[in-house]
Amino acid sequence: MIFYIARRLLAALPTLWAVLTLVFVLVRIVPGDPAAAILGDRATPAAVAALQTKLGLDKPIWEQYVAFLAQSARGDFGVSMVTNRPILADVGAVIPHTIDLTLAAMVIGIVVGIPAGVWAALYRNRAIDIAARLLSLLGLSFPVFVSGIFLLLAFALHWRIFPVIGNANLADPADRLLKLVLPSITLGLVMAAYITRVTRSSMLSVLDEDYMRTARAKGVPWKRVVWRHGLRNAGLPVVTVVGLYIGILIGNSVLTEIVFNRPGLGKIIVGALNQRDYTMLQGLMVIYCFLIVVVNLVTDLAYGFIDPRVKQA
Amino acid sequence: MKFRHILLAATLLAAPLAPAHAAKTDLIVGMAAQDVGKLDPHLAVSTIDRTVVAWLFNGLVRFKPGSMSPADIEPDLAASWDASADKKVWTFKLRPGVKFHGAYGELTADDVVYSLQRAADPKRSASSGDFASFEKVEAVDPLTVRITLKQTIPSLLGIITNYGGGFIVSKKAAEEMGDSFNAHPVGTGPFAFAANTPNQSLELVAHKAYFRGAPKIEKISYRYLPANASRDLAFQNGELDLEFGNQDQTWVDRMKKLPGAVVDVFEPGEEAILHLNAAQKPLDDLRVRQAIAYAINRPELIKFQGADVSRQPGSVIPIGNLGYVDAGLPGNDIAKAKALLAEAGFKDGLTLKVVHTQLPNMLAQMQVVQAQLKRAGINLDLQVVEHATYHQMIRQDLSAIVFYSAARFPVADVYLTQFYHSRSTVKTPTAVANFSHCTAADAEIDAARTEPDGAKQIALWQAAQKKIVAQMCAVPLIETLQAWVHKDNLVYGYDLKGSLSLGPIINETTHFK
Numbered sequence: 001m002i003f004y005i006a007r008r009l010l011a012a013l014p015t016l017w018a019v020l021t022l023v024f025v026l027v028r029i030v031p032g033d034p035a036a037a038i039l040g041d042r043a044t045p046a047a048v049a050a051l052q053t054k055l056g057l058d059k060p061i062w063e064q065y066v067a068f069l070a071q072s073a074r075g076d077f078g079v080s081m082v083t084n085r086p087i088l089a090d091v092g093a094v095i096p097h098t099i100d101l102t103l104a105a106m107v108i109g110i111v112v113g114i115p116a117g118v119w120a121a122l123y124r125n126r127a128i129d130i131a132a133r134l135l136s137l138l139g140l141s142f143p144v145f146v147s148g149i150f151l152l153l154a155f156a157l158h159w160r161i162f163p164v165i166g167n168a169n170l171a172d173p174a175d176r177l178l179k180l181v182l183p184s185i186t187l188g189l190v191m192a193a194y195i196t197r198v199t200r201s202s203m204l205s206v207l208d209e210d211y212m213r214t215a216r217a218k219g220v221p222w223k224r225v226v227w228r229h230g231l232r233n234a235g236l237p238v239v240t241v242v243g244l245y246i247g248i249l250i251g252n253s254v255l256t257e258i259v260f261n262r263p264g265l266g267k268i269i270v271g272a273l274n275q276r277d278y279t280m281l282q283g284l285m286v287i288y289c290f291l292i293v294v295v296n297l298v299t300d301l302a303y304g305f306i307d308p309r310v311k312q313a
Numbered sequence: 314m315k316f317r318h319i320l321l322a323a324t325l326l327a328a329p330l331a332p333a334h335a336a337k338t339d340l341i342v343g344m345a346a347q348d349v350g351k352l353d354p355h356l357a358v359s360t361i362d363r364t365v366v367a368w369l370f371n372g373l374v375r376f377k378p379g380s381m382s383p384a385d386i387e388p389d390l391a392a393s394w395d396a397s398a399d400k401k402v403w404t405f406k407l408r409p410g411v412k413f414h415g416a417y418g419e420l421t422a423d424d425v426v427y428s429l430q431r432a433a434d435p436k437r438s439a440s441s442g443d444f445a446s447f448e449k450v451e452a453v454d455p456l457t458v459r460i461t462l463k464q465t466i467p468s469l470l471g472i473i474t475n476y477g478g479g480f481i482v483s484k485k486a487a488e489e490m491g492d493s494f495n496a497h498p499v500g501t502g503p504f505a506f507a508a509n510t511p512n513q514s515l516e517l518v519a520h521k522a523y524f525r526g527a528p529k530i531e532k533i534s535y536r537y538l539p540a541n542a543s544r545d546l547a548f549q550n551g552e553l554d555l556e557f558g559n560q561d562q563t564w565v566d567r568m569k570k571l572p573g574a575v576v577d578v579f580e581p582g583e584e585a586i587l588h589l590n591a592a593q594k595p596l597d598d599l600r601v602r603q604a605i606a607y608a609i610n611r612p613e614l615i616k617f618q619g620a621d622v623s624r625q626p627g628s629v630i631p632i633g634n635l636g637y638v639d640a641g642l643p644g645n646d647i648a649k650a651k652a653l654l655a656e657a658g659f660k661d662g663l664t665l666k667v668v669h670t671q672l673p674n675m676l677a678q679m680q681v682v683q684a685q686l687k688r689a690g691i692n693l694d695l696q697v698v699e700h701a702t703y704h705q706m707i708r709q710d711l712s713a714i715v716f717y718s719a720a721r722f723p724v725a726d727v728y729l730t731q732f733y734h735s736r737s738t739v740k741t742p743t744a745v746a747n748f749s750h751c752t753a754a755d756a757e758i759d760a761a762r763t764e765p766d767g768a769k770q771i772a773l774w775q776a777a778q779k780k781i782v783a784q785m786c787a788v789p790l791i792e793t794l795q796a797w798v799h800k801d802n803l804v805y806g807y808d809l810k811g812s813l814s815l816g817p818i819i820n821e822t823t824h825f826k
Contacts, residue, residue: 030699030702031698031701031702031705031706032699032701032702032704032705033701033705036701036704036705036708037701037704038350038351038356038358038439039356039358039439040358040359040439041358041704041719041746043358043439043441043442044435044441044442044743044745045742045743045744046435046441047435047436047438047439047441047442049435050435050436051436054436079492082350082351083348083349083350083351083495083496084492084493084495084496085496085509085511089511090511090512093510093511093512093513094511094512145540148543149542149543149546152543152546153546156546156550157546157549157550160550163547163550163552164543164546164547164550164552165343165536165538165547165552165553167510167513167514167536258539258540258543259540259542259543260543261536261538261540261543261544261547263510263511263512263513264512267347267512267539268347268348268511268512270347271347271348271512274347274699274700274701275350275701276701
């Protein structure tokens, strides 16, 4: 197992290198000069030139690239061009919030989405199925900045149960949980909608399988047939979706973070992009990439857990 | 039943969030920001950074709190000053016993010399351009500083006020910390840096040894809340005492209706101006530039933005600047605009390629302008790009018209020099923000800068504005004021009419009722 994980991590290295190169090139292709962005519109060309020299932006591109790769290999992400704060410290301060939100949204998505998908499949084309499909369609089409504001209006302003400002105190578990409820519901419902749809279609494809009928004929209770035999076989596509979606959630929860005033990785990425904070963007992308690789690895390991044939292969 | 229990438990958990009614000492501010960028006062340029820096630092002199009129400049770290007859040598006596934050000791002339030299150094300052006329700054004794100028300038006090390069930092702290001074600023102001949680908030504490007395507010939490809607909801929910607002009427009206909310609308007015690029065809033809001016309908723009937060400009520099004059801007006259276009050979109208930002406020205003110009047959082909890209492209001289909204230090020289002097033309080594390639008033702007007689100086600035309008280098559109909102139990301790930091000044007198 350890050998397998190590092999997978090694195999991710070329991907990581390709992404690093792409990020390095992309942030520089985008027009807009970091030095000018930092110094504002009153700065003289001399001041802009001086800052470019200080930031190393006047060096040849290849030299910047080599330095960047060497730094990344050492795990040294340097300091933000704008704030002069170490990038790892900034990321370290927000990553617990991002992980909280991602995990909570995932749990809500699974707890709501899988049963809803299974029921919808079992009652195909009946009221439950239609309701589940409609609700999942609604979940997918409602942008989080609208559903988030609705939740805030109801639960923060009207009933005053939750605060509007969601920057939780990490040292206080109650505060952390309280401020997680609304954002995780907002994001979790979108995920639940996805999972419902995938689970439903996946379940439909296994319900008519021979082994299902055989199990039923052997006298296994129907509930057990569905959840043990059916769902386990229908589980692979669901795990794939969950895995993919976690990757998306880590970076794309930015809208939820903004609406609920939560700190997070997505918000830092947007801020760094606006400021043309090259070093911050590069550091964030490396970390993000690493997280995606880890999530993919965990997804692959989960395949083996659900379906032993995958492990043998 | 179960749901009720959950609801009750949740309500109990939320109980500490209910607003306290006893006199508070903690101020919570909501700012439209992802994070602070520069807390080094010599590098702070965004509204986000400037607002806070003004609470942390002092200048040798300051604008009276609540004002940004050069007539209201008063002593700050300097107790008194005098100037030589030719106004080239200025001597400042420092206030004794002024303490820096933390363990950085007392302010001396060395700190002032170091700070002003640092502010003049393009490698360490965004305001170095303001110090071009400084010959030397020296410490005469521990409490006396002498500034020698190369030539007389319109307002030396303006440069050393509590704005931009005028802020005084602790020499010891800045030297000790180097680049990280930006993240741990040390000044003499009423509040001191305590902590910054990335992406969340900046925490400040009262500087108990502040030379004007210990502030009544003990802590300030400056929260980064970029989404306007949820920042407003947080204010409405009692989670904020003071909030950065939107410069539009709908927002002002909505906030005014909230119980216990006081909307602050104050100077400076940021003047939005169309800079017409006379180096490009067909804008090299004065008649085409005049046609654009006649096609603009300023009252309509004010109606769009809101009467409470905007006003009609009267010149190519903002109202209230020292030296401002009503320069006689052309009024809205579509027939005249069309006639001028026909005379210039564009009977069937023309199309201009314009680079513009996607920032919502500026884009909306530009779309109104686009509709107005269309009535005269002038089509604006808007190339909408991301804001940093827009800044880069307009400085590369890539746009026929540049829509630019700005406020500057309120002395005519600054705006005139930066936007209309040929030395400031974009894509030249001395470029600042002359997007129109204007050369109409170089002589007047230069003469005014060294004119010792105040009245003559103002006359020169006024003549310059009239010449710029006559040449139609730029078409003023609208002036938009700053808009914030605070709880009625928060008392600033002064009358807020203007603030060059673009946010309310929080000082030792600010308190909760």
